[in-house]
Amino acid sequence: MTRGSIHEYAAAVRERYRRGGKAEQGRILDAFCQATGYHRKSVVRLLGRQAVKPREPVGGRRRYGADVATVLRQIWEASDHLCSKRLVDFLPEFIGALERHGELAVAAGVRGQLLQLSAATIDRLLGPVRSSHLRRPWSRSGGSSALKAQIPVRTFGEWAGVKPGAVQADLVVHCGASGDGFFLTTLAAVDVATGWTECVIVWGKGQARVGGALHAVQTRLPFPLRELHTDNGSEFLNSVVYPWCQRHTIHLTRGRPFRKNDQAYVEQKNWSVVRRLIGYDRYSTKAALTAFERLYRLLRLWVNFFQPLRKLLSKERTGAKVIKRFDPARTPYQRVLAAGVLTAEQRQTLAATYARLNPVRLRAQVDEALDALWSLAERSGAAPAGPVATVGAA
Numbered sequence: 001m002t003r004g005s006i007h008e009y010a011a012a013v014r015e016r017y018r019r020g021g022k023a024e025q026g027r028i029l030d031a032f033c034q035a036t037g038y039h040r041k042s043v044v045r046l047l048g049r050q051a052v053k054p055r056e057p058v059g060g061r062r063r064y065g066a067d068v069a070t071v072l073r074q075i076w077e078a079s080d081h082l083c084s085k086r087l088v089d090f091l092p093e094f095i096g097a098l099e100r101h102g103e104l105a106v107a108a109g110v111r112g113q114l115l116q117l118s119a120a121t122i123d124r125l126l127g128p129v130r131s132s133h134l135r136r137p138w139s140r141s142g143g144s145s146a147l148k149a150q151i152p153v154r155t156f157g158e159w160a161g162v163k164p165g166a167v168q169a170d171l172v173v174h175c176g177a178s179g180d181g182f183f184l185t186t187l188a189a190v191d192v193a194t195g196w197t198e199c200v201i202v203w204g205k206g207q208a209r210v211g212g213a214l215h216a217v218q219t220r221l222p223f224p225l226r227e228l229h230t231d232n233g234s235e236f237l238n239s240v241v242y243p244w245c246q247r248h249t250i251h252l253t254r255g256r257p258f259r260k261n262d263q264a265y266v267e268q269k270n271w272s273v274v275r276r277l278i279g280y281d282r283y284s285t286k287a288a289l290t291a292f293e294r295l296y297r298l299l300r301l302w303v304n305f306f307q308p309l310r311k312l313l314s315k316e317r318t319g320a321k322v323i324k325r326f327d328p329a330r331t332p333y334q335r336v337l338a339a340g341v342l343t344a345e346q347r348q349t350l351a352a353t354y355a356r357l358n359p360v361r362l363r364a365q366v367d368e369a370l371d372a373l374w375s376l377a378e379r380s381g382a383a384p385a386g387p388v389a390t391v392g393a394a
Helices: 003-018 022-036 040-048 068-079 084-100 108-114 119-129 144-151 207-221 239-247 260-278 284-307 332-339 344-356 361-374
Strands: 167-176 182-192 196-200 229-231 251-254 314-318 321-326
Touching: 003 022, 003 040, 022 040, 068 084, 068 108, 068 119, 068 361, 084 108, 084 119, 084 361, 119 239, 167 207, 167 260, 182 207, 182 260, 182 284, 196 207, 196 260, 196 284, 229 260, 239 251, 260 284, 260 361, 284 332, 284 344, 284 361, 332 344
Parallel strands: 167 229, 229 251
Antiparallel strands: 167 182, 182 196, 314 321
């Protein structure tokens, strides 16, 4: 007999036990002990208790109903599953963008409740539907260069107060589980001050190809490139990139070997922008190069206009606890406007680009481009979708 059944049995005979005489109580106790195996004194205590009343629900009435949770889920999915601390600051802007393009219709009452949500409440409302479908990839490190003695080191503690134009860059390899042979790479570049991110697909990792990708980043940034910070890989510290930086008056610095925190801003984007979406499969064909180019044209708009980020303002240690304080989450586009480094014409151009972007449609286009790219991945035992480039092509 289960514990629940025993308590049900006790509830059924309790009133009869209390009202019965001594002989009747003795018979009830005998039957109860025989059925449950309980000691007689335990049964006396159990039947002598008052009936347990159902507990009152803890806490007050729920403030946000299913209608708020449903709309919040739609917004969260349209934002590519932003974390609550970034989403809560971006909600007014993102809801306006969705409504402007007819992707979301929110009742006035629900809209008011959405704008009152805290990060903790968003976590609670999204808890039942959150799931992770991340592709866990494999990575490799780069090499070093003899030029590093001429290039100054810049550590993780020397980035406070930088202005737009100070960019960290890194190369992400698409080599699958093996670094042998030829494969495509992605040049990821992020502006430290604003978070503006550019990704350029590179045909291999030759010095001239990487130099061309850096030039492409320079032309796409909405502000001048003043500083460039990389790791110690020979794809950056070479006789192509170093003179290019000197010609364009770009201050080139490097991190310390085996200290990824010196490139923390771009390392973060390597995961959140490149690896999280693309994964760690191998790509080495012209068809994959074309698919990457289409994807990065779309991803550039999605990340810079609709993916807010937070900046660390202060960090305080109290015993074993570290308290971090962040500024309100804003997109790179909003941070660029607030920095005041654009001309009036540049502001109008960016504003026009932002106004025509439908976040839901843009995200759908990104997903289509990802599906097309994934179909070209070269997995073990499968032939590539197109002609494979020769080893050592530059």
